[in-house]
Amino acid sequence: MALEVDIEKNFPDFKLHVTLAAGQKPLGILGASGAGKTMTLRAIAGLEAPARGRIALNGRTLYDSSKGISLASRARRVGLLFQHHALFPHLTVEENIAFGIRKLEARECARRVSEQIAAMHLSGLERRYPLQLSGGQQQRVALARALAPQPAALLLDEPFSALDAHLRSQLERQLRETLAGYDGVALVVSHNLEEIYRLCDELVVLDKGCVIARGSREDIFRRPPNRQTALLTGCKNFSRAKMVDPHRVEALDWGCTLRVEAGVPRGPDHLGIRAHHVRLATPQLSPQAAGENTFPCWVAATSEAPFHVTLYVRLNAPATGPSDYHLQVEITQEQWANLKSGPFPWSAQLGPDRLFLLPD
Amino acid sequence: MSPDFSPIWVSLKTAFTATALVLVLGLAAAAWRLHRRSRLWELLDGALLLPLVLPPTVVGFFLLVLFGRTGPLGRLLWRFGVTVVFSWPATVIAATVVTFPLMYLIARGALEQVESSTLDAARTLGSSEWEVFLRVALPLAWPGILAGTVLAFARALGEFGATLMLAGNIPGRTETIPVAIFFAIEAGDTRHALGWAAVVLVISLATLAAMGAWTRYQRAYLVRGPVRAERSQRGA
Numbered sequence: 001m002a003l004e005v006d007i008e009k010n011f012p013d014f015k016l017h018v019t020l021a022a023g024q025k026p027l028g029i030l031g032a033s034g035a036g037k038t039m040t041l042r043a044i045a046g047l048e049a050p051a052r053g054r055i056a057l058n059g060r061t062l063y064d065s066s067k068g069i070s071l072a073s074r075a076r077r078v079g080l081l082f083q084h085h086a087l088f089p090h091l092t093v094e095e096n097i098a099f100g101i102r103k104l105e106a107r108e109c110a111r112r113v114s115e116q117i118a119a120m121h122l123s124g125l126e127r128r129y130p131l132q133l134s135g136g137q138q139q140r141v142a143l144a145r146a147l148a149p150q151p152a153a154l155l156l157d158e159p160f161s162a163l164d165a166h167l168r169s170q171l172e173r174q175l176r177e178t179l180a181g182y183d184g185v186a187l188v189v190s191h192n193l194e195e196i197y198r199l200c201d202e203l204v205v206l207d208k209g210c211v212i213a214r215g216s217r218e219d220i221f222r223r224p225p226n227r228q229t230a231l232l233t234g235c236k237n238f239s240r241a242k243m244v245d246p247h248r249v250e251a252l253d254w255g256c257t258l259r260v261e262a263g264v265p266r267g268p269d270h271l272g273i274r275a276h277h278v279r280l281a282t283p284q285l286s287p288q289a290a291g292e293n294t295f296p297c298w299v300a301a302t303s304e305a306p307f308h309v310t311l312y313v314r315l316n317a318p319a320t321g322p323s324d325y326h327l328q329v330e331i332t333q334e335q336w337a338n339l340k341s342g343p344f345p346w347s348a349q350l351g352p353d354r355l356f357l358l359p360d
Numbered sequence: 361m362s363p364d365f366s367p368i369w370v371s372l373k374t375a376f377t378a379t380a381l382v383l384v385l386g387l388a389a390a391a392w393r394l395h396r397r398s399r400l401w402e403l404l405d406g407a408l409l410l411p412l413v414l415p416p417t418v419v420g421f422f423l424l425v426l427f428g429r430t431g432p433l434g435r436l437l438w439r440f441g442v443t444v445v446f447s448w449p450a451t452v453i454a455a456t457v458v459t460f461p462l463m464y465l466i467a468r469g470a471l472e473q474v475e476s477s478t479l480d481a482a483r484t485l486g487s488s489e490w491e492v493f494l495r496v497a498l499p500l501a502w503p504g505i506l507a508g509t510v511l512a513f514a515r516a517l518g519e520f521g522a523t524l525m526l527a528g529n530i531p532g533r534t535e536t537i538p539v540a541i542f543f544a545i546e547a548g549d550t551r552h553a554l555g556w557a558a559v560v561l562v563i564s565l566a567t568l569a570a571m572g573a574w575t576r577y578q579r580a581y582l583v584r585g586p587v588r589a590e591r592s593q594r595g596a
Contacts (some may be wrong), residue, residue, distance in 0.1 A: 047480050073483040080484045086477040090499045099495075100485030142481075149486060 003153055003185040007043050007053035007063070016040070016050075016209035022153075026179050026186040028200030028217070030193070030232055036209040037189040041155045044187070045080045046073035057152050057185065079151035083158045085142040087130040093117075093141050094126040100149040116144035120174070136167035140174065147178070153185040160195060168195075175199065193234050197221065205229050227270050227358045235356065236275040236328040241268050249357070254315055254326045259292050261352040268357035275310065275330035277354040282342025293352060296345035300325040309336040313348055366532040367540040368559060370451065374523075374536060375516040378455035382512050385456070386463030387505065391493060394471055412461035419458055420525025427453070427526065450527035451534050455516040463512045470504025471497055503578050510571045517563060 006019040016036045020027065031037045042048035044055055046062065049070065055063040057078070062071045087096050097113045104112070117123050120140040130138055139159060146154060159175065160168040172195060179186050179199065190196040196203065196217075203220045205213040205228075213220055213229040224230040227238065239253035250257045251271050258271070284296055300319035301312040309332075312325035319325060327348065331339070339346070389408065393401060411419050427434045427444040437444060444450050474497050482492045498505075520538040527534035529543055537556050544553040 042480075045480075045484050047483065072488075073480075074486045074488060076484075078484060080481070082477050082481060084477065086475065086481040088478060088482070088496060088500075099482070099487075103486075145481075145485070 001183075001185060002056075002058060003044070003187070004054070004056045005040070005044060007040070007050035007055060009039070009043070009048075009050045009052075011209075014209045018206065018209070018211060020204050020211065020214070022185045022187055022202070024185075025201040026188055026199055028196040028203045029187060029189045029206060030196055030203055031189075031191065031206035032232060033191060035206040037191075037206055038157055040206070041080065041157050041187065041189055044076075044153070045078045045155060046071060046076045047080075060152075077149070077152040079146035079149065079154045081139075081142055081146050081154070081156045081159050084162050085130070085138040087138060087142055087145070089130050092127050092129055093122060093133070096130065096141055097144045097148050099145060112148050116148050119178070120144045134167070135163050136171050139163065139171055143175070143178065147182070151184060153187065154179075154182060156186070156188045158190055159188070160190075160192070172198065193232075205232055207232070224272075224356060224358070227272070230272045230356055230358055234274065235272045236330075237273045237278070237326075238358075239271045239326075241271040241357070243268065256295055256315055258350060258355060259352050260355050260357060268359055270358040272356040272358055273327070273350055273354055275328045277351065278313070278327055278329040279349040279351065280311070280313070280329060280331065280335075280339060280346055281349070282339055282344075282346040284345050285347040290347055291349065293355075294347050294349040297327075297348040298344050299346070304333075304336075306333075308332050315348060318344065364531060367535050367537045367556065370448070370532070370534065371517060371536040371538075372563075374448075374451040374455055374519075375513055377452045378459060378516040378519075379509060379513040381452070381456050382459050382463045382516070383505075383509050386460055386508070386512075387467050389464050390467035390471055391497075393468060408464055409461045411457050412465075416458055416519065416521030417525060420454060420522035423450075423454060423457065423522060423526045445526060446528045446530060446534060448527070448533050451519075451523050451536060454522035454526045455519045458519050458522050459512040459515045462515055463508050466508030466511065467501070467505050470501035470508070473504065474500045503574075506574060507571065510567060510574075514564060514567055517560070517567075 001024050003020075003022045005021070007016070009016045014034075014036070016039055018036065018040045020029075020040075029037050029040065039048060043050045044062070050063065050065070052065045053063070054061070054065070057076070061067070061069050062076050062078075063069060088099065091099065094113055094117075097116050098109055101109050101112055117126060120143060122137065122140060122144065125133065125137060125141075130141065133141065139162070143159075156175070160171055163171060176199060188196060188199050190199075201217060203213075203215065203217050204211055205220065207228045213225050220229065221233050224233055224235065230238070239251040242250045242252060244250050244257060247259055248257055249260050249268065249271060254271075260271075280297070285294060295315045297313045297315050298318045299311050300314050301322035303310040303312075308330055311329045311331065312319075312322070313327045313329050314325045315327070329348070393405070424445065425431050427437070427450070429435065429438060429443070429445075434444065444453065478500070479492050479496055482496045483489075487495065518538060519536070520542065523534070523536060524539055524542075529535050529539050535543075537560055541553050541556045541560075544550075544556065
């Protein structure tokens with residue numbers, strides 16, 4: 001069970017060069033919009049021709065520019081789930097699901113359709129037309145339609161992007177269940193960090209058409225190898241960095257020197273810390289109680305969401321205005337309730353184990 | 361005097377034949393053109409659309425040059441013993457050439473409206489390009505194409521200039537209703553002209569009514585689904 005991809009294609013504004021390998025576990029492709037995620041899926045599905053490279057699925061060559069092989073999309077056995085379902089509006093739910101297996105024997109076709117109807121909780125909707133379904137139902141029909149021919153690989157292109165929050169979580173649960181029972185290679189493209197983390201064990205990070213990180217999801221999120229990856233995995237705070245000694249780094253944009261845990265790799269260009277990893281305390285901790293990497297801080301601005309609060313914090317001196325801050329700090333509403341009446345300065349701790357050292 | 365109804369049959373026969381031809385040709389050209397986006401094709405587009413903007417008499421003149429006994433096509437056909445000019449097929453050729461751009465434009469527009477991701481979905485589900493066209497593109501573009509067909513039929517029925525140039529006015533063979541009206545007026549026979557005008561009006565109204573019925577059916581088609589679903593639920 002393996003998909004190997006190594007393709008290149010030139011575009012006016014960027015060059016796509018993607019190498020990836022996926023096995024039994026779902027692989028997530030994370031990247032900003034325009035990074036080449038959709039293009040990669042389309043190339044694997046045979047809807048877009050790369051300029052050079054090779055695509056192989058379970059030892060079967062789907063595309064090989066050096067041998068002049070390029071299988072037509074219909075012969076690849078690759079299922080693709082589109083952002084906006086792409087159902088056939090003139091066919092009923094049943095007919096949509098049966099579309100890819102209509103050449104099978106009638107009984108087998110009917111069996112697979114009813115199997116998908118049951119698995120995707122679509123019973124009662126068999127004779128509806130796509131326009132008469134809710135967004136979540138439409139996407140479930142699309143998933144059933146893609147799975148019915150039992151494709152060797154299933155590619156999901158931002159499967160939840162057209163749905164509202166409630167339906168998203170429902171469909172996500174459904175999809176997790178489906179992928180767990182799916183006997184093939186699964187690729188999930190998304191720019192939503194949490195969804196892709198929950199769905200995929202392995203991740204590939206794309207930026208401007210190139211793979212900039214790959215590995216287990218824990219590694220990618222805990223130790224992003226570069227600044228772009230840290231940014232794409234949701235890190236909010238960055239500072240240019242200068243090495244002082246093997247254990248200490250000067251954060252030029254934050255105006256402080258920090259002890260770091262891992263031995264400083266040669267010339268880290270940037271330091272990063274996630275917004276929810278900065279620890280705040282009030283009243284200001286005494287130097288003995290504070291521990292390392294703790295600095296007096298002042299709040300420049302706040303932004304409240306229903307369950308958490310983002311604080312814009314300046315280290316070492318009172319902020320002169322709402323945009324005069326060094327760090328974004330995310331805390332829960334409960335923490336905020338405890339903190340907010342405390343007198344300034346507060347304490348901000350940037351735990352050495354929480355700091356990323358990022359080569360450029 | 362027994363009135364000669366032959367122009368009605370000539371007209372209907374010509375219009376139906378030309379519409380059928382133009383439906384196939386226009387659709388084929390539109391489907392063929394759909395995924396081709398080079399400059400060369402744009403030039404070809406211009407050539408295909410020319411009969412729409414040229415005066416019909418000019419189109420007729422070109423056809424006459426082409427199919428005349430000294431023309432390139434005419435000479436070729438002459439060898440096989442076929443003469444096109446002033447024969448019934450000439451009325452069909454004239455009507456087909458004049459209505460082709462209409463059909464081509466409308467069919468292309470209707471096919472372009474079909475979402476490309478829907479077609480891509482069919483491809484990943486194992487369909488050949490031909491199946492994608494037949495099972496997805498065509499059914500989804502069908503309402504537009506049908507409207508184009510009705511327009512083409514109406515235009516073919518009214519075709520006058522090119523027909524007269526290429527097919528002339530041979531009663532019972534090439535004399536269509538518009539041509540009959542013209543010659544009736546020229547001969548000062550207003551009564552006959554009025555009669556033919558009434559016939560054209562009836563056919564045109566019938567065409568419009570058919571189109572209206574089709575539009576209503578199309579709207580009903582969109583809501584037909586829930587009715588069917590409810591029925592099946594009640595039955596269950």
